[in-house]
Amino acid sequence: MLVARPAQEGFRVIDAFSRITRLGEGLAASGVLSVTAMDRTIAALRACADKMVRNRVTRARLVATEACRRAANCGDFAHRVWAETGLDLEIICAKDEARLALGGCSSLMRPQYPWALVFDIGGGSTELIWVKNAADGPQVQGVVSLPLGVVTLAEQTGEALHSPAGYAVTVAQIATRLAVFEAEHAITRRLLMGEVQMLGTSGTVTTLAALHLNLERYDRSMIDGLDLRLADIAAVTTMLLGMSASERVAHPCIGTERADLVIAGCAILEAMCRLWPLSSLRVADRGVREGILLSMMREDAIWTRSE
Structure with a gap:
């Protein structure tokens, strides 16, 4: 959850909240959201609803992604959320999710590169966005959502x-x-011409960035916009593969919630780096939430001008 007020340059964050609930746990095998996973998620959403009331939120957009797209009982879950928290979930398609992620992190794109490969490694899926970096803003040329998340x-x-x-x-x-x-998009050809940048937004890349910097605790100000070389990513991945489960749990930048998921994220990221060996990856600690805020602000500005 992200609560913000419009500001002269973007927005000012008033409150934020996040929790890993593993809503899609067991979904691949059963095809449905489990009661336990729904309970965990609704508990987190109840906390969001309370914060929204305390912060006097006047406009909100509440989206659900891959787990709800795939689950046969997503309607039952949405009904439970409404009944128990008062929140009205909107299940968005993969392309809308990708576009929101791009909207949230596009300010980190470097203008000197005409093309960008942007990705978001989620819990249930991974979105890839092929972007033309035009003078009037990024233009999406292709989107794919793989049903592979951490x-x-x-x-x-x-x-x-x-x-x-x-x-x-x-x-x-x-x-x-x-x-x-x-x-489909001949990305490697552009890459070899030095025309492509890579931008990653996900818990995987922010965690790897924190480990690379040897942070004692996660610090967004040091992560957002950081450039990671492929050699840095490889070194951190090797370190993680050599750690025991208890060592990953004990690390302050991993913890219990991510200990058994971070290796899966490394595998997805390494596959991308192997196929598209760019010199570096820019890390974005921003994504869908920020994209939602910015899109609502643009809509409000249009409505205001039309009144």
């Missing part, structure tokens, strides 16, 4: 992902799936 991949691979052989096989399989997007 939760779904961790569930599918299990402990195999934590062995060198299993990790290597997983990375190769993901790269094969990404190759379809490459074939």
